Amino acid sequence: MxxxxxxxxxxxxxxxxxxxxxxxxxxxxxxxxxxxxNSAVALPRFVSLDADTANVRRGPGVSHGIVWTYVRTGIPLEVFQEFGNWRRIRGSDGESGWIHDALLSGERTAEVAPWIDGHARLRSRRSVDGHVIAKLASGVLLRDFQCDGQWCQVEIGKPALAGYLDQSKLWGVYPGEKVSLSGNWPWLPFM
Missing domain, CATH: 1.20.5 (Single alpha-helices involved in coiled-coils or other helix-helix interfaces)
Structure with a gap:
């Protein structure tokens, strides 16, 4: 028994x-x-923040601790890893963490890079010899731009300043990448 x-x-x-x-x-x-x-969109890629505030976490899920919080909508972020609805992102400072994809937008933005020495010069033409229209400080956000792989034509401010920036001075665009955003570009055609 x-x-x-x-x-x-x-x-x-x-x-x-x-x-x-x-x-x-x-x-x-x-x-x-x-x-x-996952999204089936190629990695790495740039996206933008689509929220006024967004927590960045140590891992993919709300059970992971918050590393920092973004408080500026529209900033460009690089997605380089995915897990379900979570995206591992890198900011212009090189720091990385995980963020829920609902807080991101596929809209491309760029910003004047933090690693430049001095200011990025907005020029009248695609050349270092072009007249300097304005000097842009690190962190200036660009929403209206397109790039040919070396130069980006941009429009900023109200009233708008339009001109060209050396593509290497921007975060949100890969070196040599061509970006053609939908929009009305009657000025400065080169695409």
């Missing part, structure tokens, strides 16, 4: 272990499928 009870107990434990393993396998499969259900 004791032998049967022990055997029955062992059998119950085995069944519990088996059920636990099946549940764990099912959970892992769901997690992996969630990880595979």
């Amino acid at each position: 004791l032998n049967n009870l022990l055997l029955g107990s062992s059998r119950r434990q085995m069944i519990r272990i088996l059920v636990g393993a099946i549940c764990l396998a099912s959970l892992l499969q769901g997690t992996l499928q969630g990880a595979e259900a």
Whole structure:
């Protein structure tokens, strides 16, 4: 009788272990499928922040601690990893963390890079010999721009200043990348 009870107990434990393993396998499969259900858009890529405030976390999920909070909408961020609805991003300062994709927009923005020495010069033409229209400080946000791989034509402010910036002076555009945003560009055509 004791032998049967022990055997029955062992059998119950085995069944519990088996059920636990099946549940764990099912959970892992769901997690992996969630990880595979990413955006299918190439990585890395630039996006912009679509919220006034957004928490950046240590890992992909609300259970991970907040590392910092962005408080400026529209800033360009580089997405270089995905996990389900979470995107691992890098800011212009090189720091990275995880943010929910609902807080991001596919709209491209750029900003004058923090690593430039002095100011970025907005020029009248695509040349270092072009007349300097304005000097832009690090962090100036650009929403209206398009780039040919070396120079970006931009429009900023009201009344608008229009001209060209050396593409290497911007964060939000890869070196050599051509960016043609939808918009009305009757001035300075080169695309």
